[in-house]
Amino acid sequence: MLTDRTTKRYSRQTFMILTSIRLQGFRNFKRAKINLATKSLIIGSNDVGKTNLLWAIRLLLDRSLSDYDIEPKDTDFYAFDDTDTFTIQLHFEDVTEDCVVSKLKGKIGDNNKLILAYKAFRDKITKVKTYQLFAGPTTDLLEEIEDRYYRKVLNVKYISSRRDLHNYINREKGYLFQIAKENREEDEVTQDEKLYSEIQSELKNVDEKIPKLNFISSATNTINDELSKLSLHHTKQKIVFDASSSNVDNFINSVSIASKSNEQRVLIGGDGRLNQIYLALWASRNELTRDSLKEVTIFCIEEPEAHLHPHQQRKLADYLNASIKGQVLLTSHSPQIASEFSPNSLVRLFNKNGETKAASDGCSEIIDKAFKDFGYRLSIIPAEAFFSDAVFLVEGISEELFYKTLSTQLKIDLDRLNISILMVDGVGFSTFIKILNSLNIEWVLRTDNDIFKIPKKEEYRFAGIQRCISIYRDYFPQDETTENLLKENESNLQGFVNSNPAENNTKSASIIIEDLERYKIYLSNKDLENDLFNTNIKNDLKNHFSDIDEVNIINEMQKKKASFIYDFLRSNKENLAKLAEDKIAKPLLKCKEIIEKMQKE
Numbered sequence: 001m002l003t004d005r006t007t008k009r010y011s012r013q014t015f016m017i018l019t020s021i022r023l024q025g026f027r028n029f030k031r032a033k034i035n036l037a038t039k040s041l042i043i044g045s046n047d048v049g050k051t052n053l054l055w056a057i058r059l060l061l062d063r064s065l066s067d068y069d070i071e072p073k074d075t076d077f078y079a080f081d082d083t084d085t086f087t088i089q090l091h092f093e094d095v096t097e098d099c100v101v102s103k104l105k106g107k108i109g110d111n112n113k114l115i116l117a118y119k120a121f122r123d124k125i126t127k128v129k130t131y132q133l134f135a136g137p138t139t140d141l142l143e144e145i146e147d148r149y150y151r152k153v154l155n156v157k158y159i160s161s162r163r164d165l166h167n168y169i170n171r172e173k174g175y176l177f178q179i180a181k182e183n184r185e186e187d188e189v190t191q192d193e194k195l196y197s198e199i200q201s202e203l204k205n206v207d208e209k210i211p212k213l214n215f216i217s218s219a220t221n222t223i224n225d226e227l228s229k230l231s232l233h234h235t236k237q238k239i240v241f242d243a244s245s246s247n248v249d250n251f252i253n254s255v256s257i258a259s260k261s262n263e264q265r266v267l268i269g270g271d272g273r274l275n276q277i278y279l280a281l282w283a284s285r286n287e288l289t290r291d292s293l294k295e296v297t298i299f300c301i302e303e304p305e306a307h308l309h310p311h312q313q314r315k316l317a318d319y320l321n322a323s324i325k326g327q328v329l330l331t332s333h334s335p336q337i338a339s340e341f342s343p344n345s346l347v348r349l350f351n352k353n354g355e356t357k358a359a360s361d362g363c364s365e366i367i368d369k370a371f372k373d374f375g376y377r378l379s380i381i382p383a384e385a386f387f388s389d390a391v392f393l394v395e396g397i398s399e400e401l402f403y404k405t406l407s408t409q410l411k412i413d414l415d416r417l418n419i420s421i422l423m424v425d426g427v428g429f430s431t432f433i434k435i436l437n438s439l440n441i442e443w444v445l446r447t448d449n450d451i452f453k454i455p456k457k458e459e460y461r462f463a464g465i466q467r468c469i470s471i472y473r474d475y476f477p478q479d480e481t482t483e484n485l486l487k488e489n490e491s492n493l494q495g496f497v498n499s500n501p502a503e504n505n506t507k508s509a510s511i512i513i514e515d516l517e518r519y520k521i522y523l524s525n526k527d528l529e530n531d532l533f534n535t536n537i538k539n540d541l542k543n544h545f546s547d548i549d550e551v552n553i554i555n556e557m558q559k560k561k562a563s564f565i566y567d568f569l570r571s572n573k574e575n576l577a578k579l580a581e582d583k584i585a586k587p588l589l590k591c592k593e594i595i596e597k598m599q600k601e
Helices: 004-010 050-061 098-103 165-182 186-212 214-230 248-253 271-290 310-323 365-370 380-385 397-409 429-438 463-475 480-493 503-519 528-533 538-544 550-560 562-579 583-600
Strands: 017-026 029-035 039-043 085-093 114-122 129-136 143-145 154-159 259-261 264-266 296-302 328-331 346-352 355-358 390-394 419-423 442-447 451-453 460-462 494-496 521-523
Touching: 017 050, 029 050, 039 050, 050 085, 050 114, 050 154, 050 296, 050 328, 186 214, 310 328, 365 429, 380 419, 380 429, 390 397, 390 429, 390 583, 397 419, 397 528, 397 562, 397 583, 419 583, 429 442, 429 463, 442 463, 442 583, 451 463, 460 463, 463 480, 463 503, 463 521, 480 494, 480 503, 503 521, 521 583, 528 538, 528 550, 528 583, 538 550, 538 562, 550 562
Parallel strands: 029 355, 039 328, 039 346, 154 296, 296 328, 390 419, 390 442, 442 521
Antiparallel strands: 017 029, 017 085, 085 114, 114 129, 129 143, 259 264, 346 355, 451 460, 460 494
8 A cells, every 4th residue: 555655756747658650661661650648558460560669669768778789780671662761750749857858958849749760771782771860849850869868868668578587576676675775764764774783683693603504514624625635825714605694785685585375485486476576576666766757768568468367467457557657568469458458549550561550550549439339448359359360250159159160170270360250249240340440450241131020111121231231331432333233223122021022122132242242241141040051061950950840940940049059060060061162151261361362462
């Protein structure tokens, strides 16, 4: 619990923020603008450029990097075009902290904005590489600066995913002790000095007793005897095993972090627990130093979820959001971490044609608005989609179970291809489509070809097709071919007098269904159960329901739905391979086609 004195010390928080990064010709970023928030979560597939993005920030702000480290390398230049320059711009807003304003005097605009820039050059002939640093209030007013002198007051703290847990913990605890010492009140210093003196006296007594232990004494005599055989020059000197515990500072600095349960010392545990201690030490140090206003630090952490189970990953995300007092940039592959972040704090990186960009230019109200139907907290199920390259949207749990099993039998490895199958039951397709579009994630959908009665009329309509037409109109640019087809056929999608449409209605419906597939929108012939019963696995279904008349099998399938699918697939999954050429497999094959096309680009 924080004391009143501690609360007062933490009450002043900096409002300076790195709002965006502009990259041109840098590594896998041809031209990109990435907006950031106070707490930003950077996600994306492996090798998409998350670490490269952090490296761009570090080149300008990480004081652990030497002048040699920040020299441009051939691998820093964009590889897919002939380019011999790259630029990095860091855009800051609300730069009002005295420590930064005084250090960068004349470089900050009247609107409290600041730009720091790095520009690299490579000679076309000699391939010699050089770079320049700039600072200024706008891109037009950037002035060259000699070095990164500002890093003392404006810097980045970077924690790699390849962190050395043991060495860091041993080192960081010393920093924590020192900072805590500096923050003591006068009465606390007096109390500590008194106790310090008592500890020193007791340790001296321990030092005197240790050499008297028989095995220590024997070992001491043995080594001195052996040394006497080697040299006569030091016969007056005796070697002793010195505990040196009477040096209080050394003794305190050598204390180890242990765990206690019911006052009993226990083994701390594996890397997951060490990772928690690592981040807790780091956050504690940050809290103790943050409000001194001697510097502004941006914290970059790669994969904080390492070694932690899902519940602890969510708790860690919440902890980092709440405990780190400055701007934090996290990279992660964890849906559990993602589920704890506000939608407008997401930066999803994606690659297209060898070029990495940020969906919706990074942290954006566009993404936030897309998530409104889910409420503030994200469901763990759609969070999985953030890390996918393609998402297959289906009606409900029956379709999800069926298509996941079908993918295995058709040798479509969803995990390897980075495809997610998500049901929209209770939410609707549009909500998911808005989210996926805002994150630049490809999607395919399949829905039932429902026929519903029109309220207050003795007429029926193709509700499923009309639903899909609305999706086309809401999320795709107007297409002349489609518009002409709809003009000729859309009126026939309603007005028939019973649930069995006439031939002209069915013909128009078929024409529109076929055209909608160009937009990755697929309709069943009727619904999953009817469609399955009219495929090559019909006999397998009849065998499964051997005690039910054939005419009642579909009704039985629809009555049980998810439980039917589960039971049937458990004993008949191998038979789904018969559906490889069936229309029912088309949306799944389309997902595979999308990914394979991405991989070729």
